[in-house]
Amino acid sequence: DARVTQTPRHKVTEMGQEVTMRCQPILGHNTVFWYRQTMMQGLELLAYFRNRAPLDDSGMPKDRFSAEMPDATLATLKIQPSEPRDSAVYFCASGPDRVSGNTIYFGEGSWLTVV
Amino acid sequence: TQLLEQSPQFLSIQEGENLTVYCNSSSVFSSLQWYRQEPGEGPVLLVTVVTGGEVKKLKRLTFQFGDARKDSSLHITAAQTGDTGLYLCAGRYNQGGKLIFGQGTELSVKP
Numbered sequence: 001d002a003r004v005t006q007t008p009r010h011k012v013t014e015m016g017q018e019v020t021m022r023c024q025p026i027l028g029h030n031t032v033f034w035y036r037q038t039m040m041q042g043l044e045l046l047a048y049f050r051n052r053a054p055l056d057d058s059g060m061p062k063d064r065f066s067a068e069m070p071d072a073t074l075a076t077l078k079i080q081p082s083e084p085r086d087s088a089v090y091f092c093a094s095g096p097d098r099v100s101g102n103t104i105y106f107g108e109g110s111w112l113t114v115v
Numbered sequence: 116t117q118l119l120e121q122s123p124q125f126l127s128i129q130e131g132e133n134l135t136v137y138c139n140s141s142s143v144f145s146s147l148q149w150y151r152q153e154p155g156e157g158p159v160l161l162v163t164v165v166t167g168g169e170v171k172k173l174k175r176l177t178f179q180f181g182d183a184r185k186d187s188s189l190h191i192t193a194a195q196t197g198d199t200g201l202y203l204c205a206g207r208y209n210q211g212g213k214l215i216f217g218q219g220t221e222l223s224v225k226p
Contacts, residue, residue: 004157033214043158043203043216056213091157104214106157 002026004107006092012113018080021110023092024073032075033093033104034060034067043091049075082114119206121217129225130196136189136220138204143184145207148214152201194224 005024013019025032034046047057047067057067064083069075079086089111095104120139128134138147146165150158162171164180164187171178175198177190191198204217 035216042218043205045213045215048213093157103160103163106159108155108157 002105004092004094004105006090006107006110008110009108010111010113012115013082015083015114016081017114018078019082019086019112019114020079021077021090021092021112023075023077023094023107025075025092025094026105027073029094029096029105030072031095031104032069033091033095034075034077035091035093035106037089037091037109038087046077046090079112082112084114087113119204119215119217121202121204121220123220124218125221125223127223127225128194131193134191134194134222136202136204136222137186138188138206138217139186140206141185142208145184145209145212147180147184147187147204147206149178149187149189150203150205150216152203152219154200158201158203191222194222196224196226198222199224 004026007022031050033048035043036046037043044059046060048055049069052069064079066078089109091106091109093104093106122137126134146163148163149161151161152158162178167182167184169180175192179188187204199222201219201221203219205214207214
């Protein structure tokens with residue numbers, strides 16, 4: 001049963017620490033997305049990649065966030081330094097690159113708490 | 116700014132009742148999707164609509180895409196407690212473009 005795998009599932013860290021979240025997209029999917037979900041803002045798109053190339057990261061605070069795809073099986077989202085306002089659930093999603101009606105599949109999320 | 120507005124934000128009903136959730140934008144969508152999210156999990160796709168006026172049914176769920184492709188609705192008939200969850204609409208403003216989500220409708224169906 002193919003699925004998007006995210007680690008860690010839960011992370012509590014102190015303000016100022018570096019946080020790295022990892023995602024293994026579904027094998028064969030060449031689009032990867034990072035979303036952040038909070039009660040106030042809902043699901044916000046942070047960045048997305050196609051064939052490992054970043055296409056749009058306009059939703060991501062550039063000063064502290066960075067997203068990369070070192071290879072086709074790994075996407076990372078890094079926050080350095082972390083702040084309490086970064087507390088949220090971070091979702092990775094992947095999908096095949098079809099023109100219309102793309103289905104994307106979400107992971108179970110990484111629950112981040114910055115204290 | 117391209118926004119997707121969902122209403123209502125919260126909905127609490129009794130089992131057996133019907134309900135409708137709305138998703139609206141001032142811009143035209145090339146496609147629109149509805150997702151359902153349960154606590155502790157990621158959103159799961161329910162349906163994709165791409166043609167203005169399109170209606171799709173998924174058991175007791177009926178999805179409609181507005182003629183002008185600016186709005187959509189989700190109607191649930193005879194709600195069950197298992198329908199409880201967060202319902203999200205998400206749209207693309209152009210083919211291959213990024214998927215933008217609405218704020219979601221938190222549905223609670225009580226026995």
